[in-house]
Amino acid sequence: MQARLRLLKGATALLYFGPLLAGIAGFGWRVVPLFVGIFLLWLFILRPQQWPRTLADWSRPEALIALLTQSLVQLLLVAVSLGIGRGIGGVLGVMPAIPLMLPVAVSFLSIPLARMIWDPWRADAGEVVLDEALARLEAEEDPAPADDLKRRTEVAARMVAALDRLPAEAAPELLADHLHAMATQTSHEALRVALMDPIYDGSATAVVRRAAAVHATDPAVVDVLKGSTYPMAVFRALTDGSTLALFAARCADLVAQKPDRLADCPDPEDVMALAARVPGAAAELAALAKALTRAKAAMAKPGALAKGGQS
Structure with a gap:
């Protein structure tokens, strides 16, 4: 169990490494919405208990407020990671010429890896969340x-x-x-x-x-x-x-x-x-x-x- 959770933490780290790498490579704020979308997708897949399960539930104001709140939180996380990356690149004087899809792929890879390690729906069968x-x-x-x-x-x-x-x-x-x-x-x-x-x-x-x-x-x-x-x-x-x-x-x-x-x-x-x-x-x-x-x-x-x- 503990080995599986440590693997999960490693897979989750990839999520944050993507915008960090993008910042080191010198990409600006235009990439933030892309990473916010990946972060939200991670939440939808790995923490489904936090989200409404029917269209009727999604139409409730509190569901939309929760989505807005989570979006703002993920925006902050992405912005901090990107800012740290740009700071590292500036201090080291290094700005590697890498395509944008590389850091995007790194972040996105976190989702299938984490999902293979962890089944969030097993919480309904007594598994911890x-x-x-x-x-x-x-x-x-x-x-x-x-x-x-x-x-x-x-x-x-x-x-x-x-x-x-x-x-x-x-x-x-x-x-x-x-x-x-x-x-x-x-x-x-x-x-x-x-x-x-x-x-x-x-x-x-x-x-x-x-x-x-x-x-x-x-x-x-x-x-x-x-x-x-x-x-x-x-x-x-x-x-x-x-x-x-x-x-x-x-x-x-x-x-x-x-x-x-x-x-x-x-x-x-x-x-x-x-x-x-x-x-x-x-x-x-x-x-x-x-x-x-x-x-x-x-x-x-x-x-x-x-x-x-x-x-």
Whole structure:
């Protein structure tokens, strides 16, 4: 895995080497749009999760704003790379006579090479996404010193605040990808604190509440935070129907997969009582209550506790 990621970083470096080489060769700003187009194509192919997947989604204003923002970012990256190249050429007094298509080809070559090394669609099958993978690699190459929970929580809080850049109704899969990437830089315990604090004080935005519902019901997170009653805390803190519906559906899946984590989840009676008070999530909460009851019955069977302890 790590060898593949290092190859990916090398292939990605070619993307930036193209405008750098163009700058050394003395090409001017007229080549910038060409490289910006290649940089955007790289994003479309290697980070498809960032982009709308249907024409209807592309017609939404936020999609066009995201495209404009990314275009400006890529324009800045290309301009910096080109400027550095021209600076190197000026300092060394070297301006090789190379055709424009050579640096263009170098940049473009990054796309098929990176795509052969990395399949971004495997994220849907449980594979980590590109940003998370690169973050893991960088964390291993330059490990942060051991620190206390307070510092980790401060880092997590800044990361959680950045979630507001995502759409309010961001898909659970996208939120899970971001949260796992964040955990490589801090910890799931620190993320739990950073997500719950704004919920408790009432300052949490819709996307942060959804992120907490996703994080608390992630099987990998629940295993790491076993005994913290994290899902129960999220259940008790949420009040809006849409987020409760998301939590209930995911928590039902969680206890179906891991009935031994039942102790961290709310009681079926509490869930049914809340279902009567929140019509917008009544169906999902009723299904969660049934799943909790089934999990409780499964754990009551002889030998169930021993099996659960092995997970």
